[in-house]
Amino acid sequence: MKPAGVVRKVDQLGRIVLPKSLRKRYQMNEGDPVEILVQGDHIILERYRPKCVFCGSMEEVSEFKERYICGQCVTEMNLIPKNA
């Protein structure tokens, strides 16, 4: 981890403006979901990537009934015998 060379103040609502140069560099656009991670004393912002609710995979994830599921789990679910 290295400093981005930017210091910003947190406003009274807890907001921080990400500099345009960083948004452009990391392709963050208005409305993009961002996940907040913590590691020790650090707060890390990361582009949100949905994970499969069953296995945690981020590969081939699609939304189904407001949840996320990966292609592998969809394939495995199709192998489950249906009750008559």
Ligand SMILES: [Zn+2]
């Ligand atoms: Zn999965």
